[in-house]
Amino acid sequence: MKNLKNTLILVFAISILGGYTANAQSKYIDKKGKIVFEASEKLFEEVKAQTESATAIFDSETNQIASLALVKGFRFKNSLMQEHFNENYIESDTYPKATFKGKLIDFDASKLSETPSQVSVDGKMKLHGKEKDIRTDLLIYKKDDSIVMEGGFKVKPEDFDISIPKIVRNKIAKEVLVQINFNLIKK
Numbered sequence: 350m351k352n353l354k355n356t357l358i359l360v361f362a363i364s365i366l367g368g369y370t371a372n373a374q375s376k377y378i379d380k381k382g383k384i385v386f387e388a389s390e391k392l393f394e395e396v397k398a399q400t401e402s403a404t405a406i407f408d409s410e411t412n413q414i415a416s417l418a419l420v421k422g423f424r425f426k427n428s429l430m431q432e433h434f435n436e437n438y439i440e441s442d443t444y445p446k447a448t449f450k451g452k453l454i455d456f457d458a459s460k461l462s463e464t465p466s467q468v469s470v471d472g473k474m475k476l477h478g479k480e481k482d483i484r485t486d487l488l489i490y491k492k493d494d495s496i497v498m499e500g501g502f503k504v505k506p507e508d509f510d511i512s513i514p515k516i517v518r519n520k521i522a523k524e525v526l527v528q529i530n531f532n533l534i535k536k
Contacts, residue, residue, distance in 0.1 A: 375410035375458075377496050377533035379403075384418050385528045388506075393520040398423040398434065405531040407496060409458035414470065414498075416449045416531070438511050439477055447476045449483065456489075458496075465490040470500075477509040487529075494535055501528040 382403035388396040403418040420441040425431040435441040451472015465488040473480045487500035503524040506513055513521055 374535070375408050376536040377407045377409065378536055379405045379531045379533045382416065382418075382532075383530040384416075384423075386423070386525050387528075388522040388525040390520055390522050394430075395426065396430070396521055398425045398431070400424065403529075403531075405498070405529075405533060407498070407531075407533050409496070412453040412456050412458075414449075414451050414453060414472070416529070418447045420445055420447055420476075438506075438513070444477045447474070449474045451483070453487075453489075461489065461491050461496065463491050465499075474504070477511055479509040481508045492532070496533045498531045498533065499529065501526060503527070 381401055382405045383399060383401050384403045385397065385399040390396075400418050400422040402422045403416055405414065405416040407414045420439050421435055423431070423434070425434065449472055451470050454469040454471060456468045467486050468489050469484065469486050471482075471484050474483050475481075481504060483502055483504075485500055485502040487498050489496065489498050491497075503526055505524055506521075
């Protein structure tokens with residue numbers, strides 16, 4: 350499974366950033382990125398999962414960013430909830446990964462400092478075989494020799510043709526909050 354993950358990451362990295370002519374000094378990568386999503390409703394059991402094995406790649410010359418998370422890598426507190434998520438909602442055997450490809454808008458990496466600054470990112474998220482345009486703001490800053498990106502956005506299950514059964518529909522939020530935290534190290 351680990352070899353499959355590494356192969357997927359390598360293929361993903363080559364396909365996303367391999368065609369750029371920028372030199373290696375402009376590439377940053379995080380293989381242990383954190384993504385958390387929450388779709389909890391008050392008075393009901395928490396619907397929240399996270400992964401700390403997402404891969405993110407950033408090219409500071411082109412401002413292109415891409416990330417990949419294996420869907421089965423998301424962990425819930427409740428193992429039954431995790432099983433239902435993978436088998437009934439996301440269908441992770443059929444759709445094993447979630448991806449994002451985008452570009453930071455009006456960003457100049459040479460002006461990056463340890464003071465967090467806000468920058469917009471435009472891109473497409475792909476999940477469950479469907480794509481959705483995403484525009485959100487990130488906090489970005491330098492930390493030692495790395496670039497840290499933190500942010501969040503909301504999506505709806507129906508954006509990705511994910512149907513929620515009537516019996517649990519009121520227990521799951523209509524909008525899912527997705528939060529990311531990447532610590533990108535120079536390649």
